[in-house]
Amino acid sequence: xxxxxxxxxxxxxxxxxxxxxxxxxxxxxxxxxxxxxxxxxxxxxxxxxxxxxxxxxxxxxxxxxxxxxxxxxxxxxxxxxxxxxxxxxxxxxxxxxxxxxxxxxxxxxxxxxxxxxxxxxxxxxxxxxxxxxxx
Numbered sequence: 001x002x003x004x005x006x007x008x009x010x011x012x013x014x015x016x017x018x019x020x021x022x023x024x025x026x027x028x029x030x031x032x033x034x035x036x037x038x039x040x041x042x043x044x045x046x047x048x049x050x051x052x053x054x055x056x057x058x059x060x061x062x063x064x065x066x067x068x069x070x071x072x073x074x075x076x077x078x079x080x081x082x083x084x085x086x087x088x089x090x091x092x093x094x095x096x097x098x099x100x101x102x103x104x105x106x107x108x109x110x111x112x113x114x115x116x117x118x119x120x121x122x123x124x125x126x127x128x129x130x131x132x133x134x135x
Contacts, residue, residue: 001027002035009100031101042098042111080128086121 004016013031017024031037049057068075098111 001030005031005035005037005101009102010097011101036104037101038104039099040102040106040108041096042100042109045110048110077129080126082124082126084122084124 001016001020004019005011013024013027016031017027020027098109100109102109
């Protein structure tokens with residue numbers, strides 16, 4: 001049974017019961033009591049960053065801090081804030097579809113967002129201090 005689960009972490013209890021020709025309740029008892037496994041949903045993570053990406057973020061953040069420390073008033077006047085939203089036509093796996101069998105000591109699985117289809121709409125808004133004081 002453990003081999004079946006390791007081969008396919010998303011296998012359903014009913015599929016295991018049919019394969020092994022035993023009752024579903026017996027499968028559940030074996031999985032939970034003997035194998036000490038339970039089902040966990042994957043945790044959504046925006047993207048998987050490489051070490052290079054992380055280092056680049058740190059260096060960019062340090063550059064921003066250095067510019068701020070050289071002239072805080074000028075820095076604050078130059079800040080432009082922005083926001084954007086994207087609307088995608090795309091249907092990712094649901095939370096139920098991503099559930100996998102795991103041991104109690106196993107790490108929570110991660111599920112990275114996949115790229116959606118080409119059909120999308122983006123709305124972007126930017127605002128700076130001059131725009132605010134002009135109103």
